[in-house]
Amino acid sequence: MAPGWLSIPKRLNTQWPSTSVTDYDVAVVGAGPAGSATALRLARAGARVVLLERSRFEHPRVGESLSPDVNPLLRELGVPLPEGTPSYGVRSFWGGAASSSTVFSPYGTGWYVDRVAFDDRLARSAAAAGAVLRTGTTCVGISPGWTLRLSPGEPVRARVLVDATGRAARIGRRLDAERLAFDRLVAVTGFLPAADPGGFGLLETVPEGWWYSAPAGADRLVAMLLTDAELCRGLRLGEVDRWRAHQGPETAARLRGPGSPHATFPPHSEGLRVVPASSHRLHRSAPDLAGQGAPWLAVGDAALAVDPITGTGVVRALRSAQAAAETVLALLAGRDALPAYEAALDHECTAYLRRRVEYYAAEDRWPTAPFWQRRLRGLSASGASPAPGTD
Ligand SMILES: Cc1cc2nc3c(=O)[nH]c(=O)nc-3n(C[C@H](O)[C@H](O)[C@H](O)COP(=O)(O)OP(=O)(O)OC[C@H]3O[C@@H](n4cnc5c(N)ncnc54)[C@H](O)[C@@H]3O)c2cc1C
Structure with missing residues (x-):
């Protein structure tokens, strides 16, 4: 590896970067819902954006249940509502006998979708808004500045870097952010x-x-x-x-x-x-946030991943994209917007952890089972402290 390169996956790499580098304002790594919605918003605001996605949306993905809150978010993005099965509710055997929750929402029904088709559509909408979408392209190295090494392809350079790589938070972890894991x-x-x-x-x-x-x-x-x-x-x-x-x-x-x-x-x-499916928060040090070096931020699951029991992952990803895009635009304009962005995520994380304890406390039939004991104690299986920041 060349000095100054941070290698991302250990298994990859291949070519030494050539001198042919394309410049952008922003590089977004990962075209899940968070990355695509961030790229779409930035492109629409006039930024030069490259959106990098290692897959070609060819493999099955989990996360098919979309709550009704997704409807206004997609409308605002100008992305057509998903073709899918309307979701009217959940039959639940949690804490005892059956209960049914029927969805009553001003936003209509939720949806069960094919997540591959849904994610693909969002990524293409970002491209239609002007982002340069490169699927089948993995970011395999970064050097501060930012220059991204890609496989396959020539490197790209960007003023702001966005980690939208999902739960793995590949970029942020390579940049020494601390991953606070709340369970396994x-x-x-x-x-x-x-x-x-x-x-x-x-x-x-x-x-x-x-x-x-x-x-x-x-x-x-x-x-x-x-x-x-x-x-x-x-x-x-x-x-x-x-x-x-x-x-x-x-x-x-x-x-x-x-x-x-x-x-x-x-x-x-x-x-x-x-x-x-573990919950985590990607925590950054104060000097890192103080704006030393080139700016970067994490969005969606990379920044804060929640338990799938909440059923809110995609909606959170789309919402966090709005905050991320606004923060990136402020950074491009030379404003110090990162501390406020991270503080809002800390606040959300604390509220989520409290809610998680309530969810699991509603089931008390397995008090001696290790899985339930861990949750009822409200402590992480990994021993991490539950919450950065305050509510
Ligand atoms: C088991 C399970 C069930 C779930 N069920 C639901 C549900 O029913 N409803 C719901 O709303 N949410 C659900 N979720 C959560 C939801 O799927 C996530 O919150 C959501 O996908 C987060 O979006 P994201 O864009 O942040 O990350 P992701 O969707 O994970 O996208 C990250 C993207 O980054 C790409 N990538 C990673 N590394 C690189 C790299 N080095 N270079 C280029 N690209 C890269 C990946 O290929 C991927 O496309 C579930 C999660 C799990 C684990």
Whole structure:
């Protein structure tokens, strides 16, 4: 590695950067909802933006349930509402017998969408607004200034760098921000073809964690067990038979129900996937925030990732993109906008952690199970202190 380069994934790299570098005002790394919405807003405000995405939106993604709050956010961005199944509510077996929450919102229904199609559409909307979208392009190194080394392709240079790489927060962590992890949640996830996936989400607790299943497109269901990483390893929950054996009765009935070809599982060529789902806050030091060196910021899950039980990840990502874009524009204008941006995220993080304790306290049937004990104590499995900042 050349002196001054911060390598991002250890496995990659390849070419020494040539002298051909393209300049932008802003480089956004990651075209999930947060990165695409940030790039879209910046491009619309007249900034020269490059939006880098390592995938070509070819692999299945989790996060298909969109709350009604997404509707006004998408309208404001000028992105067409998703084609998907309307979501009218969730059947919940959390804390005892069934309860149903019906969605009553001034913004209409929520949606179950194919997240690949949804993310792809947002990225293309950013491109239509003027951002330069480069899919199939991974940022593999950064040097302060900012120059980004890409694979494949020539480097790019930008005055402001935005980390929108999701829960991995690849850029921020390389820039020495501290990742405060609040748990070690993982989601053991499978996609199942279903002739009639229904129009509801199903939530059910078990001693090892909780199950969620929902439509993920017109002809398939997604089903996932949310549990702690060590339980997943110890109980081998990533194996189809074990995963199935730990299903709650309602989940098992749904996955075996009419129109659901449970017998043919695993349906997708990838089978089950264990996806990180831990909560974290990317914390920055005071000197870093004081504006020494070139400015950067994190947005969406990279800045603050929350428990999927909240069902708010995509909406938070779209909202945080607005704050991020405003902050970037202020930085480009030479104003010191980072401390206020980070303080607002600290505040949001504290409120989220309080809410998380309330969610988990509503289930008291498994008081001796390690998964539930950890949450009821309100402490992180990793021992990290729960909250930076104050409410
Ligand atoms: C199991 C699970 C279930 C969930 N369910 C829901 C749900 O039902 N509803 C909901 O609203 N939210 C849900 N969420 C949360 C939601 O998916 C996230 O909050 C949301 O995707 C965050 O968007 P983001 O843009 O910040 O990050 P991401 O969506 O993670 O996007 C990050 C992007 O960065 C790209 N990238 C990473 N590294 C690089 C690199 N070096 N170079 C270039 N590109 C890179 C990735 O390919 C990716 O496209 C769920 C999360 C999990 C883990």
